[in-house]
Amino acid sequence: MPAMRQVALLIETSRGFGRGLLRGVAQYCRENSNWATHFRPHGLGDACLDWISDWRGDGILVRTENERIADAVRRPGVPVVELLGKLKHQQQVPMVRVNDRSIAKIAAQHLLDRGFHNFGCCGYRIGNYPFLDIRVGAFRQYIEEAGYPCSMLHVYDLYVGKSRLSWERQQARIAEWVKQLPKPVGVMAVTDDRAFDILGACRMIGALVPDEVALIGVDNDECIGQLTIPPLTSIDPDPPRIGYRAAALLDSLMDGDPPPSEIIYIEPRGLVKRQSTDVLAVDDVAVSEAIRYIRENACHAIHVSDVLAHVRSSRVTLETGMKRAIGRTIHQEIHRVRIETARQLLAATNLPVKKIAVDSGFRTVQYLTRVFTEAVGIAPARYRRQSRIEP
16 A cells, blocks of 8 residues: 655635635545645635644645745745745746636626626725736727726735734725725626725715625635625635645655646636626616516526517517617527526436426437537536546
């Protein structure tokens, strides 16, 4: 029997993302590995490093928040896999993380689909988290490519390290920014933490969520999700899959394999819709009602004629209004909702593909497979495999 590998886990337990990473690492250990893990619960950036100074092990998985942690894990001959990438020099270390551009695209598309023409994005001070800067920049790019302006706000992170702003001053700054945004507005917060701050600022100035400010966060943190009023729409970056892939990479490095030449990016799991974006920013009553009817009934085998009968409008008038509001025809919106439903069912359930085809409005597996492959680029079965934890 091969010797047990001693692996240190410097991953925080104070946030849902870190706990998700640890779940993925744990699954890898159960399935593949002869690891003995060394771990102490801690917050991001608050790791107690007394034990690791004398630790003699074989590999390290780490979220490097500061130079103190970077110095502690820097040791000759011990492979390290990075899971945060905050420090520039740590970006040369083998790294696994979520695809931030994909997160931005999901957020932008969701708010565009809600019919918004005004947008904002709130992140941290530029340079604090390089990959979150990419997330913010990509969101702005997608919105501007759609033909709309995007207001930006960058403020310090009060929860990590030393901040130059008190909580009251930061909230006042966010509130002033929200107040000057043209309404209704769709806003992406770069994390759920930042979304929590924005919701507080909205309450300070009396801005209604989602009617005036539709807000989407990132991380799908279960604790923040329970604290927010209204419940927060968020993007699930799939931390268990990131943790699983990072563990697999560390195992290969401990085997002596060469490190990857580039960062390994994991696609986010998808959008978790809640009340904070449950609104349509469409002035045309008929168009708004048509979109809502489609999103509630598209999977029930409805046709364009059913939508026209429901809103009592001519096809030319309604098509023109929908193209102006969301950039799609009636048929295209029905099609989009069905594809999105199939994606969610494939990723989040173990339902047979035949049942998913029926539940998403495609009726047959053959029809679902043809349309899904055309829209997504891969077949439903392969999409399901890629959506699950795997090396």
